[in-house]
Amino acid sequence: MPQPIPNSTADWNNLFNLSAIIAVIAVVIVIGVMVFFAVKYREKKGQSKFIPQIGLSRSRAREAVIFASISIILLASLTVASYRLTPNARFPPPVSQSLVIDVTAYQWNFKFTYPNGAQTIGECYIPANKSIIFNVTSSDVMHNFGLMDFRVKIDAIPGRYNVIGVTTPSLDGNSQLNYTIRCYELCGSIHSYMMAPLTIMDPTVFNYWLANQTATNATLPGG
Amino acid sequence: MNDDEHTEKSKSSYMPLIIASGVAIFLLGLAIYIPVLVAGLIIIVAAVYKMFKDGAAEKFSGTKETPEEETYPLESVTNEKLGLWIFLASEILIFGSLIIAYAYVRVNSGSWPIATQTHNVFLGMTNTIILLTSSLAMILSLYAIRQGNVKGLKIGLGSAFALGIAFLVIKLGFEWPELISKGFTITSGLPASTYYVLTGLHAVHVAVGLVAVGYLIFRAYSLGFTSSKHIAVENVGLYWHFVDIVWMFLFPLFYLI
Amino acid sequence: MFFLIVAGSLGMLMRTQLATPNENFLNPFTYDQVVTLHGLLMILWVLTPLAAGLANYIVPLQIGAKDLTFPRLNATSYWTYLFSGLLLVGTVFLPGGSANTGWTLYAPLNTIQFSPQPGATLAILALALFAVSVTISSINFITTIVKKRAKGVTWTRLPIFTWSILMTMALALFAFPPLAAGLTLLTTDRIFGTVFFSSTQGGSILWDELFWFFGHPEVYIVVLPALGIIAEVFMTFSKRPLFARKIFIAELAAVTILSVGVWMHHMFTTGVNFDVLQAFSITTMAISIPFEGLVVGLVLTLYKSRIKLSAPMLYCLAAMFTVTLGGVTGVLQAFPVLDYAFRGTYWIVGHFHYVMAGTALFALIAGLYYWWPKITKRKYNESFAKITFVISFIGFNALYFPYFFLLDMPRRIATYSILSGWASLNFDATVGAFIFGPAILLTLLNLILSYRKNESSEANPWDSKEMEWTGDYSGTAEASTTKDNSIQSKNGDKS
Numbered sequence: 001m002p003q004p005i006p007n008s009t010a011d012w013n014n015l016f017n018l019s020a021i022i023a024v025i026a027v028v029i030v031i032g033v034m035v036f037f038a039v040k041y042r043e044k045k046g047q048s049k050f051i052p053q054i055g056l057s058r059s060r061a062r063e064a065v066i067f068a069s070i071s072i073i074l075l076a077s078l079t080v081a082s083y084r085l086t087p088n089a090r091f092p093p094p095v096s097q098s099l100v101i102d103v104t105a106y107q108w109n110f111k112f113t114y115p116n117g118a119q120t121i122g123e124c125y126i127p128a129n130k131s132i133i134f135n136v137t138s139s140d141v142m143h144n145f146g147l148m149d150f151r152v153k154i155d156a157i158p159g160r161y162n163v164i165g166v167t168t169p170s171l172d173g174n175s176q177l178n179y180t181i182r183c184y185e186l187c188g189s190i191h192s193y194m195m196a197p198l199t200i201m202d203p204t205v206f207n208y209w210l211a212n213q214t215a216t217n218a219t220l221p222g223g
Numbered sequence: 224m225n226d227d228e229h230t231e232k233s234k235s236s237y238m239p240l241i242i243a244s245g246v247a248i249f250l251l252g253l254a255i256y257i258p259v260l261v262a263g264l265i266i267i268v269a270a271v272y273k274m275f276k277d278g279a280a281e282k283f284s285g286t287k288e289t290p291e292e293e294t295y296p297l298e299s300v301t302n303e304k305l306g307l308w309i310f311l312a313s314e315i316l317i318f319g320s321l322i323i324a325y326a327y328v329r330v331n332s333g334s335w336p337i338a339t340q341t342h343n344v345f346l347g348m349t350n351t352i353i354l355l356t357s358s359l360a361m362i363l364s365l366y367a368i369r370q371g372n373v374k375g376l377k378i379g380l381g382s383a384f385a386l387g388i389a390f391l392v393i394k395l396g397f398e399w400p401e402l403i404s405k406g407f408t409i410t411s412g413l414p415a416s417t418y419y420v421l422t423g424l425h426a427v428h429v430a431v432g433l434v435a436v437g438y439l440i441f442r443a444y445s446l447g448f449t450s451s452k453h454i455a456v457e458n459v460g461l462y463w464h465f466v467d468i469v470w471m472f473l474f475p476l477f478y479l480i
Numbered sequence: 481m482f483f484l485i486v487a488g489s490l491g492m493l494m495r496t497q498l499a500t501p502n503e504n505f506l507n508p509f510t511y512d513q514v515v516t517l518h519g520l521l522m523i524l525w526v527l528t529p530l531a532a533g534l535a536n537y538i539v540p541l542q543i544g545a546k547d548l549t550f551p552r553l554n555a556t557s558y559w560t561y562l563f564s565g566l567l568l569v570g571t572v573f574l575p576g577g578s579a580n581t582g583w584t585l586y587a588p589l590n591t592i593q594f595s596p597q598p599g600a601t602l603a604i605l606a607l608a609l610f611a612v613s614v615t616i617s618s619i620n621f622i623t624t625i626v627k628k629r630a631k632g633v634t635w636t637r638l639p640i641f642t643w644s645i646l647m648t649m650a651l652a653l654f655a656f657p658p659l660a661a662g663l664t665l666l667t668t669d670r671i672f673g674t675v676f677f678s679s680t681q682g683g684s685i686l687w688d689e690l691f692w693f694f695g696h697p698e699v700y701i702v703v704l705p706a707l708g709i710i711a712e713v714f715m716t717f718s719k720r721p722l723f724a725r726k727i728f729i730a731e732l733a734a735v736t737i738l739s740v741g742v743w744m745h746h747m748f749t750t751g752v753n754f755d756v757l758q759a760f761s762i763t764t765m766a767i768s769i770p771f772e773g774l775v776v777g778l779v780l781t782l783y784k785s786r787i788k789l790s791a792p793m794l795y796c797l798a799a800m801f802t803v804t805l806g807g808v809t810g811v812l813q814a815f816p817v818l819d820y821a822f823r824g825t826y827w828i829v830g831h832f833h834y835v836m837a838g839t840a841l842f843a844l845i846a847g848l849y850y851w852w853p854k855i856t857k858r859k860y861n862e863s864f865a866k867i868t869f870v871i872s873f874i875g876f877n878a879l880y881f882p883y884f885f886l887l888d889m890p891r892r893i894a895t896y897s898i899l900s901g902w903a904s905l906n907f908d909a910t911v912g913a914f915i916f917g918p919a920i921l922l923t924l925l926n927l928i929l930s931y932r933k934n935e936s937s938e939a940n941p942w943d944s945k946e947m948e949w950t951g952d953y954s955g956t957a958e959a960s961t962t963k964d965n966s967i968q969s970k971n972g973d974k975s
Contacts, residue, residue, distance in 0.1 A: 023808035037782035075765045141589040148888040151821040162751030184824030189508040192893035243559030254602035309619045316657035416674035
């Protein structure tokens with residue numbers, strides 16, 4: 001599992017862990033009971049009598065209703081929890097408060113266009129402590145713009161712009177944070193190699209770097 | 224008695240294998256090499272012809288129904304008719320999906336040519352009336368044979384067949400060439416593509432229907448139908464009405480709006 | 481069977497390629513074709529037809545009919561299925577090879593611009609031919625089940641497996657036409673140059689919608705017969721009627737009907753209007769409720785029973801395990817925010833292999849073992865079957881369980897770098913594959929060998945009370961499993 005980003009993916013991890021634990025408990029109970037029955041009621045020698053049907057007696061009906069209600073309540077609460085997390089990605093803060101980067105995926109790399117028109121290919125630089133909005137599209141086939149470290153991804157579809165937003169964390173003493181962007185949709189033979197490093201830099205350094213970029217000039221920032 | 228013998232005797236047949244291989248070869252040719260496609264077509268045509276000759280509807284019909292069977296709630300529907308209705312359900316879905324795809328494409332595109340200016344509404348309307356009349360002819364032929372009127376049956380079937388041919392002639396011989404000469408070809412853009420695919424698929428269904436009606440005519444003149452044995456007429460009529468109804472949707476969707 | 485071996489070998493090829501980083505056993509283009517064919521063959525040409533084949537034999541026996549309603553249509557359906565599969569496998573021999581888009585055939589990768597090889601066109605046509613085969617089959621089965629039941633086989637007494645087949649076939653009737661529509665549009669794109677999917681105006685999403693409207697019901701088509709088989713085997717091998725039979729049937733129907741309303745959960749990352757996606761998330765979770773009910777009902781059937789742990793029972797118990805584990809991982813994917821992370825990764829691969837290679841395949845094997853004496857009047861070797869079961873189960877879990885820990889590994893990649901850290905889990909999975917694959921072959925071998933021994937089996941070796949074994953359709957037999965009477969046992973024991 002990729003390193004979780006503080007303050008961005010903690011919520012996701014919590015939701016995942018909670019759901020996974022509930023899931024595992026459910027599996028353990030159901031299968032545990034099943035295996036228990038399979039062992040306990042194994043046929044012993046000489047016993048093959050057919051047992052008459054026991055229909056749905058009233059106590060069973062009550063249990064069925066309880067069981068169904070528990071499931072519905074659990075699922076409903078998980079839904080609400082998940083719904084509250086979604087706005088982070090699909091509904092980012094307004095453009096005026098964010099840095100907007102256009103991403104064009106193509107066979108087999110990503111091209112990033114920054115607000116001043118500068119472009120980098122195969123690598124992305126963003127400042128820390130900022131809301132970043134990615135406008136994702138493709139120029140040929142369907143790709144996927146995946147930021148696993150942020151636990152988000154969005155499809156890159158030709159003829160369409162999909163918006164995804166993340167908020168970068170603070171650097172916390174590191175000079176930069178390094179993550180990976182990958183393509184998560186089969187897009188041809190070189191799909192396996194379609195990835196780009198994502199570097200989070202100090203905002204001042206980032207602004208300096210960006211000001212010195214021209215289109216297609218992809219130099220490494222900070223010298 | 225004769226029919227019972229007929230059904231008991233001929234249980235196995237090579238027809239499924241032959242038709243299946245014909246279709247497979249046809250598709251293989253479609254993908255890689257046109258002559259192979261022609262070979263597949265020849266096989267299919269030959270098989271269908273043989274089926275005609277064997278009075279194949281007799282052979283293809285299901286096993287006889289015995290009164291001891293549980294058939295609630297569809298006691299009064301024969302096996303073949305039920306099968307045909309289920310088949311029509313899947314056909315409704317395929318045309319439905321294509322129509323929805325057309326709607327999706329059209330709603331999502333910026334501009335769309337005005338239907339009444341692109342298509343010849345007069346020819347389209349004529350075709351609509353032709354199809355409706357042919358459906359009427361099928362119904363009348365069914366009424367006729369129910370009363371034992373073989374001549375009426377033949378006239379009805381013949382008219383339906385002729386009208387179906389007229390439909391195809393007008394569409395393929397007049398409408399489409401006119402559209403193509405105006406630059407409205409299958410590759411010229413989404414409006415044209417959707418039109419040709421949908422009406423083309425419909426035309427294919429009309430053609431298949433003509434084969435079925437042709438079979439009925441063939442049989443009316445050979446084995447013959449009676450007032451009690453004419454289930455095929457009803458079933459083919461059902462299919463024909465379905466094809467007509469599909470057109471009732473396509474016509475306004477493409478020609479009027 | 482043949483397709484199972486072909487598709488299984490393709491799976492083995494993939495695992496070999498992924499065993500170590502930077503492997504060059506298969507070049508990426510070939511690998512993508514292997515991925516596509518493995519998926520298509522397994523889902524469509526192996527799992528669905530195995531179920532239909534069993535049904536072909538067993539459904540008439542269960543309802544007391546002599547044969548299906550339209551025997552010649554039945555033959556047509558079989559031959560078109562076979563030829564469509566041969567066409568598909570044949571595509572690898574064409575220049576440029578076969579389709580390389582994955583079984584989902586996403587646009588615009590599937591267009592002639594990005595997949596120019598004729599093999600891809602032929603693959604699509606083969607798929608269309610298969611859709612025809614399934615449609616014919618479903619017409620046949622539905623007519624048979626509705627109209628050819630013997631006297632006494634009323635709707636409430638209809639056996640569970642037949643119920644599941646009826647629903648599967650109805651669902652197939654509903655699901656395959658949209659696929660056929662999409663394939664038609666794709667074919668005209670590839671052969672006649674239309675622009676449905678090359679178009680930059682929503683072309684990709686149009687394919688997505690059409691395909692998944694088919695694709696989701698398709699996976700339920702794979703799973704429903706499996707549930708039917710598990711129910712039948714549980715009943716016979718625990719000597720108990722099914723718990724809350726009418727509710728079980730109602731839940732099967734609920735799953736069938738709801739399954740047509742969940743398809744956009746495959747499209748959570750496409751950027752479609754989020755409220756729509758949220759609605760589909762809710763329907764997806766809704767479908768898990770009757771599904772849980774089915775699973776719990778099956779488990780409760782075993783309560784206070786007499787269980788015989790023969791091979792069919794073992795496989796069904798394994799199938800229950802996989803459907804529960806696979807099912808809960810599916811429920812996790814129903815939440816868009818979680819799915820954002822899962823989409824396109826090995827978590828998804830793990831989920832569907834658990835339910836398909838696990839539940840469906842295990843249940844089908846169980847069905848084969850269970851009904852083998854009925855169909856072939858032969859006995860297979862029971863101890864050999866148990867041994868291969870243990871090997872299969874171990875191999876299966878070794879192969880697929882690691883996938884849930886490869887949460888960031890993208891699907892369908894041909895290779896990966898050693899820096900990703902995925903190497904050891906991938907290696908473990910490949911080891912599992914080399915256990916699981918041969919185990920399946922051994923299973924088949926066991927069945928084939930039963931012919932060599934020429935030892936015929938007795939008429940009802942499992943001492944089952946089900947109608948296909950007893951031949952008694954009128955329901956007058958005592959304590960029939962299809963009777964839904966609420967008998968209290970003699971000591972007033974209410975459980």
